[in-house]
Every structure is written in C-alpha cells, then in structure tokens.
Amino acid sequence: MAPSGLLLGALVVLPLLLLVYFSLLSGPGVDGPVTGGEWQVIASNPAFYGRLLVRSLVLGLAAAVLTVAIGMPTAWALSRHTTRTRSLFLALLIIPHLTSSLLLIYAMYVLLAPGGPLMTALGAAGVTQASETILFTRWAVLLMLAYLFLPFMVMALYAAVERIDTTMLEAARSLGAGRWQRFRRIVFPFTLPGIMAGLVIVFTPAAGSFVEAQILGGTDGMMFGTLISEQISRVNNQPRAAAMSVILLAAILALLTGVRVTAQRSFPGALRRRRAT
Amino acid sequence: MTAPLERARRAVSTMPDHPAESLPTAPRPGAAARHRRSRRAWIAWLWAVLALVYIPVLVVMAFSFNASRYGTFPFEFTTEWYGELSRNTALIDATIRSLGLSTTVAATAALIGTALALWMVRFTRFGFAPFVALLTTAITIPWLILSIAMLLVANAVGLGRSIPLLFVGSLAVAMPYVVLVVLSRLQGLGTELELAARSLGARPVTAFRLVTLPLLSKAVLGGTLLAFVITFNNFPVHFFLAPFGFNTLPMEIYTFVRSGYDPDINALATVLITFALAVGLTLLLVARRRNDATGSAGIQQLLVEKG
Numbered sequence: 001m002a003p004s005g006l007l008l009g010a011l012v013v014l015p016l017l018l019l020v021y022f023s024l025l026s027g028p029g030v031d032g033p034v035t036g037g038e039w040q041v042i043a044s045n046p047a048f049y050g051r052l053l054v055r056s057l058v059l060g061l062a063a064a065v066l067t068v069a070i071g072m073p074t075a076w077a078l079s080r081h082t083t084r085t086r087s088l089f090l091a092l093l094i095i096p097h098l099t100s101s102l103l104l105i106y107a108m109y110v111l112l113a114p115g116g117p118l119m120t121a122l123g124a125a126g127v128t129q130a131s132e133t134i135l136f137t138r139w140a141v142l143l144m145l146a147y148l149f150l151p152f153m154v155m156a157l158y159a160a161v162e163r164i165d166t167t168m169l170e171a172a173r174s175l176g177a178g179r180w181q182r183f184r185r186i187v188f189p190f191t192l193p194g195i196m197a198g199l200v201i202v203f204t205p206a207a208g209s210f211v212e213a214q215i216l217g218g219t220d221g222m223m224f225g226t227l228i229s230e231q232i233s234r235v236n237n238q239p240r241a242a243a244m245s246v247i248l249l250a251a252i253l254a255l256l257t258g259v260r261v262t263a264q265r266s267f268p269g270a271l272r273r274r275r276a277t
Numbered sequence: 278m279t280a281p282l283e284r285a286r287r288a289v290s291t292m293p294d295h296p297a298e299s300l301p302t303a304p305r306p307g308a309a310a311r312h313r314r315s316r317r318a319w320i321a322w323l324w325a326v327l328a329l330v331y332i333p334v335l336v337v338m339a340f341s342f343n344a345s346r347y348g349t350f351p352f353e354f355t356t357e358w359y360g361e362l363s364r365n366t367a368l369i370d371a372t373i374r375s376l377g378l379s380t381t382v383a384a385t386a387a388l389i390g391t392a393l394a395l396w397m398v399r400f401t402r403f404g405f406a407p408f409v410a411l412l413t414t415a416i417t418i419p420w421l422i423l424s425i426a427m428l429l430v431a432n433a434v435g436l437g438r439s440i441p442l443l444f445v446g447s448l449a450v451a452m453p454y455v456v457l458v459v460l461s462r463l464q465g466l467g468t469e470l471e472l473a474a475r476s477l478g479a480r481p482v483t484a485f486r487l488v489t490l491p492l493l494s495k496a497v498l499g500g501t502l503l504a505f506v507i508t509f510n511n512f513p514v515h516f517f518l519a520p521f522g523f524n525t526l527p528m529e530i531y532t533f534v535r536s537g538y539d540p541d542i543n544a545l546a547t548v549l550i551t552f553a554l555a556v557g558l559t560l561l562l563v564a565r566r567r568n569d570a571t572g573s574a575g576i577q578q579l580l581v582e583k584g
Binding site: 101211 | 316319320322323326327330331332333334336337340389393411412414415417418419420421422423425426427428429430432433445448449452453506509510512513516517526527530531534535538542543545546549550553554557558561564565
C-alpha cells in the first residue's frame with residue numbers, strides 16, 4: 001500500500017516542481033536549453049502581464065466575497081430554520097453543478113445574450129436597452145464565477161454555522177447583546193474557519209479559471225488563465241505557459257496567506273485548530 | 278495581540294446594562310408570532326437563492342422547445358431539437374467516451390484511494406498529518422495549472438497527449454477526494470470493533486472483511502460517486518491531456534459553444550440536468566428512508582439499554 005502514497009506524490013508534487021524547471025527552458029517545446037528567456041520576456045512587459053494577473057486575482061476575490069455575502073444568510077437559514085427540507089435544499093442547490101460547468105457557462109451565455117431573455121425583459125421594463133448587455137465584459141465573468149462556486153461556499157459555511165452553540169447566542173442575548181453585536185462577536189468569529197475554507201475552495205479555482213473568461217469575457221474580461229491556456233492551445237510556447245503558471249500559483253498562495261494572516265490578527269484565536277476529542 | 282479573554286471582557290463591558298425583564302426566561306407576548314414571521318422570511322430567502330440558481334437552467338430548458346434556430350422570439354413550441362440531438366453522433370460518442378473514462382477512473386480511484394486511506398491510518402508510524410496536507414494541496418491547486426504541469430512532464434518524457442495520460446491525470450485529480458472521504462470515516466470508526474472481532478478469534482483478514490469493510494462501504498461509495506462526478510466534469514484536464522480527436526463531452530460542448538447559440542446543446546443540457554436531478558433526488562429519498570429506519574433502530578437500542 002505504501003506505493004500508492006508515492007504515486008500521489010509522483011502525480012501531483014513532482015509535475016509542479018518540474019514546472020519551475022520547464023519555465024527556465026527556451027521554447028517552444030520542453031527540450032531546449034536552460035536560458036530563462038521567458039522570464040525576461042514577461043519581466044519586460046510588466047504592464048500587460050501585471051494587469052491580467054491583478055484582474056484574475058481581483059475577479060477571484062470578488063467572486064469569493066460575493067458567494068460569502070449570498071452564502072452566509074443561506075447557510076444560516078439552512079442550519080437554523082430548516083429540518084426535514086435541509087438536505088432537499090442542499091441537493092437542489094448542487095445538482096445542476098454536477099453535470100458540466102460548460103453547460104452552465106453556456107446557459108449564462110444564452111441568458112445574457114443581446115436580445116436574449118434577460119435583456120428583452122429588462123428592455124421591456126425600461127431599465128436598459130435590449131442590446132446593452134454585460135456579456136463579453138468582466139462583469140459577466142464575475143457573475144459566472146460566483147454562480148459556479150456558490151454551492152461549494154454554502155457547503156463550507158453551513159458546516160461552520162451548524163457548529164455554533166445556540167446557548168452561547170442565548171447567553172449573549174441575555175447579557176444584552178443586540179442582533180449586530182451577536183453577529184459580530186459570536187457568529188462571525190465562529191464562522192471564520194468556514195469562511196477561510198470557503199475562500200480556498202472558491203478563490204483558488206476562480207482565480208485560476210480560463211474557460212469562463214474565454215466564452216463570456218471577451219477582451220474586456222480576459223484573465224491570466226486564458227492567456228496561459230492559449231500559450232498551449234494556440235501559440236505553443238510551453239516554457240512561457242510554465243512560467244505564467246508558476247507566477248499565478250505563487251500569487252494565489254501569497255494572497256491566501258495574506259488574508260489568513262489578516263484574519264488571524266483581527267480575530268485572535270478564532271482560527272486556532274480545535275482538536276476533536 | 279490581545280488575548281481572547283481580554284477581548285471577551287471588553288465585549289461584555291461595551292454591552293449596555295440590561296434590566297432583568299429582558300432575560301429570555303419569560304417570553305414576552307408576541308415573541309412566538311415574531312419568531313414564526315422571521316422563520317418565514319429565512320425560508321423565503323432560501324427559495325429566492327434557489328430561484329436565482331435555476332434561472333439560467335430553466336431558460337435553456339425553455340429554449341430547447343423553441344423552434345427558432347437562433348433563440349429569438351416569438352416562442353414556438355417544437356421537439357425538433359431532441360430529434361436532432363439523437364442524430365448528433367459527435368455529442369453521443371463524446372457522452373459514451375466521457376462515461377467510460379469517468380467509470381474507469383472512479384473505480385481505480387476507489388480501489389487505490391481506499392487502500393491509501395487504510396495505509397495512512399494503520400501503518401504510518403509518524404502520523405498522517407503530512408499526507409492530509411499533501412492531499413488538500415492536491416485538491417486546491419487550480420486544475421489549469423496541474424494539468425499543464427502534467428502535460429509538460431508527458432511532453433518531456435515523450436508520452437505526449439494520449440489516453441493513458443488523460444487517465445492518469447484524471448486519477449491524480451479524483452483520487453485525493455476518495456482518500457479524504459474514506460479517511461474521515463475511518464477516523465470516526467476507531468479500531469475497537471475490529472479488535473473485538475479479533476478477540477473473538479477472527480483472523481486479521483476476516484475481521485477486516487466482516488467488520489471494517491461493511492462499515493466503510495458507504496464512505497467508499499460516496500467517494501467513488503464524487504470521483505465520477507469530478508472526472509466527468511473536469512474540462513481543464515480533458516482539454517490539455519486528451520489526444521487530438523478524443524473529445525470528451527465537456528470538450529465537445531466547448532467546441533459547440535464557441536460558435537455561439539446552439540439548439541442541440543439546449544436539448545442536451547435539458548436531458549443531462551433532468552437526469553442529474555432525477556438521480557440525485559432518488560438517492561436523497563433512498564438515503565432518507567434508510568436513515569429513518571436506522572434512526573428508529575437506534576432509538577429502540579437506546580430503550581433496551583436504558584430498560
């Protein structure tokens with residue numbers, strides 16, 4: 001059985017480590033000499049690559065914040081106000097996401113299309129013109145990412161909200177804490193581990209996504225991941241794809257660490273690991 | 278850094294002094310009605326979220342019955358697109374390919390993943406925390422980056438895009454989920470039951486087969502389903518690792534979608550989502566029946582023990 005552990009290491013860790021080596025080669029394949037030329041190319045155009053990288057990170061973070069904003073009351077309602085219907089709600093929420101994310105991206109495309117149902121309805125209501133749509137902008141990408149990852153955020157938050165001890169809330173109420181104070185002092189700190197878990201689940205794949213932007217984003221919503229994928233599928237510059245992947249992964253990990261440290265500073269003790277007894 | 282205790286003390290000190298009658302020991306008149314109203318608002322919120330999630334899905338389902346090829350109004354009912362879908366061999370072949378890939382990957386992931394979880398719990402001297410860290414890392418890395426890393430390794434060793442590479446890549450993504458699901462069940466299980474069987478004279482293999490394996494079966498099944506769904510849905514891995522010409526369903530949808538609105542995809546989306554809803558809700562019903570049964574059995578057992 002020991003080899004299965006080695007297998008996993010070989011399948012996941014080794015390729016990621018080799019990615020750094022591949023990024024130093026000179027393209028287009030991965031059999032050239034080590035020159036580091038692709039890093040120089042990227043460094044010589046910081047405005048272009050930097051802008052796309054920042055957009056990917058901001059879109060990923062915005063999607064995470066949006067899913068927390070919608071997911072928090074949803075998780076609360078699920079854990080406190082449903083009993084028998086709870087698993088039905090969770091199942092209905094997640095089932096469409098189990099088919100294929102491509103189908104959901106297509107569904108969003110149909111919904112937002114100029115002259116499509118949403119725009120026609122908004123046009124009839126006099127809000128906008130039927131031809132003015134957010135399709136092919138970064139807003140469509142943000143909407144799509146939040147839509148795709150909402151169920152997973154709800155799951156992560158639900159697991160945390162459910163563990164909050166009701167007696168603690170009653171104690172706070174009996175000591176005179178109002179709604180907002182109970183949320184800020186008890187519910188939020190206790191949900192923080194769930195929010196951090198949800199952040200990893202949502203932010204990481206969202207910042208590293210590429211199809212959503214390719215189909216819905218147009219040039220305005222192009223992401224760093226889209227550019228990486230095109231290095232492989234169109235340009236065939238494998239060392240540059242490797243270098244950009246290393247940059248994206250490092251940026252994602254740095255941002256996650258930053259958020260975690262900030263959360264730990266602002267709510268000391270809330271993220272401390274509790275040992276199961 | 279402030280100590281948690283200090284923070285708690287400050288929190289209490291900022292709360293207003295409150296007269297005793299606001300203690301929840303004696304509910305005031307109207308509290309029950311207010312509670313009922315707030316509960317109704319929360320449930321309404323849940324339905325609203327579900328409605329938002331289902332709007333795009335329902336729109337596509339409705340359009341699958343619309344006669345216009347370009348998704349324009351006025352709406353005219355037709356089932357023509359379902360006929361066209363049944364003649365779309367590219368989509369049907371891709372569906373069969375995807376099902377075959379997902380089944381083999383899920384079965385392999387279940388076998389190796391369960392073995393790995395057992396090994397981690399039973400045979401590692403130094404604890405399995407580093408393995409759990411490795412698994413969670415494997416799960417959190419964006420599939421785009423992981424699949425590009427694997428493609429470049431395959432290119433470097435001369436394997437290139439191929440079916441074995443697609444299989445191995447899908448396995449690498451799906452297996453950690455199986456391990457984590459089975460592992461959490463194994464941790465909850467403990468070793469007492471197996472030891473009890475051993476003390477009654479069962480040999481290690483027999484004890485494992487008769488005691489631990491049946492108790493694990495639900496977790497293994499859950500992990501396998503998860504692996505199947507993830508493999509079926511894993512567009513980045515398919516996109517970068519599958520050999521040219523070997524299009525899985527997500528890849529086929531991708532090529533159709535890139536050319537814009539397509540009534541065939543509407544029909545396909547309707548079929549797939551309806552199928553997923555039917556399977557999912559049936560599983561939910563079955564699980565609920567069984568839980569009710571075991572729940573009542575547990576209560577009976579409790580009564581026996583107490584009496």
